[in-house]
Amino acid sequence: MRITLILTWILILYLSSVSVQSKYHSRSLPYDSEEAKVTNLHFFLHETISGSNPTVAMIAQANVTNNDNNSSVPFSTVLTLDDILKIGPESNSEVIGNAQGLGVLIAETSTTNLLWYWDFGFITGKFNGSSISMFSRNPTTAMVRELSVVGGRGNFRMAKGYAQLQDYIQNDTNIISELYVTVIHY
Numbered sequence: 001m002r003i004t005l006i007l008t009w010i011l012i013l014y015l016s017s018v019s020v021q022s023k024y025h026s027r028s029l030p031y032d033s034e035e036a037k038v039t040n041l042h043f044f045l046h047e048t049i050s051g052s053n054p055t056v057a058m059i060a061q062a063n064v065t066n067n068d069n070n071s072s073v074p075f076s077t078v079l080t081l082d083d084i085l086k087i088g089p090e091s092n093s094e095v096i097g098n099a100q101g102l103g104v105l106i107a108e109t110s111t112t113n114l115l116w117y118w119d120f121g122f123i124t125g126k127f128n129g130s131s132i133s134m135f136s137r138n139p140t141t142a143m144v145r146e147l148s149v150v151g152g153r154g155n156f157r158m159a160k161g162y163a164q165l166q167d168y169i170q171n172d173t174n175i176i177s178e179l180y181v182t183v184i185h186y
Contacts, residue, residue, distance in 0.1 A: 034186045039156075041181040044168065045099055046084040046091075051173050056081045079103040085120060089168050089176050097122040097131075106137070114138040116147070120181075130154025132183055134163060149183055159185040 048055045060078040082100050086093040101118035116138045121131040131154065136147040145165045152159030163181040170176075 036184050036186060039183045039185065041179070041183065043096060043179055043181075044086050044089050044093070045165075045175075045177040045179060046086055047081065047175040047177070048083075049173060049175060055083045075105050077105045079105075079114075081118075085122070089178070094124070096124050103138070112140045114140060118147075127155050130156050132156050132159050132161075132181065138165075149181065152183065152185060156183055156185045159183050 046055075057080055058077055059080050062076040080102055082098060084095055085097040085099055086095055088094075097120060099118050099120045101116060103114045103116045106113050106115045114137070116134070116136060118134045119131050120134070122128060131152055132149050133151040134147045135150045136145075138145050138147065143166060147163040147165060149159055149161035149163060161181065161183040163179050165177050165179050168176045168178045
C-alpha cells in the first residue's frame with residue numbers, strides 16, 4: 001500500500017512537471033490581407049405568396065398566439081422561402097439565382113415586422129456559385145427597408161455591406177421587390 005502511494009505521488013509530480021515544461025507549438029504566419037472590393041448589385045426578388053406554386057410557406061406558429069392585429073401572418077409565425085432572383089421585374093426576365101431563408105414575425109402591433117435570414121445564391125454570370133447572406137429586421141410597412149449583409153461564399157467570401165429593398169409590385173398572389181446591394185468582399 002505504501003509503495004503504491006509513493007509511486008502515485010511520483011507519477012503525479014512527474015506529470016505535473018511535464019505539463020509545465022512542455023510548450024505549445026504553432027507556426028503563425030503574418031496576416032496578409034487582400035485589397036477589399038466593392039460590388040454593387042441590382043436585381044429583383046420574385047415571391048409568390050399564394051396560388052398553385054407558392055415560394056413562401058408557414059412552417060410553425062405558436063398555439064397561444066392571437067391575431068388581434070388582423071395580420072395575414074400572426075405574431076411568432078415562422079416562414080420559409082425559396083424565391084427567384086431575376087434581372088428585371090417582368091415574369092419572363094432572366095433568372096440569375098434564388099433567395100432561400102427563414103423569417104419570424106417579431107412584432108405584435110399594427111406594423112408587421114419580420115426578422116429575416118436570407119441567402120442569395122447566384123447561378124449565372126460572374127458570380128455563378130457565389131452567394132451573399134443577409135440577416136436583418138424587416139419592417140414590411142416601410143417604403144424602403146435596409147438589410148445587413150453579414151457574409152458570403154465564393155466570390156463574396158468575408159462579405160459585409162447592406163441592401164436596400166423596396167416593393168416594386170405587391171398584390172394578392174405576388175410580391176416583386178427591387179434590391180440595390182452594396183457588398184464589400186475580398
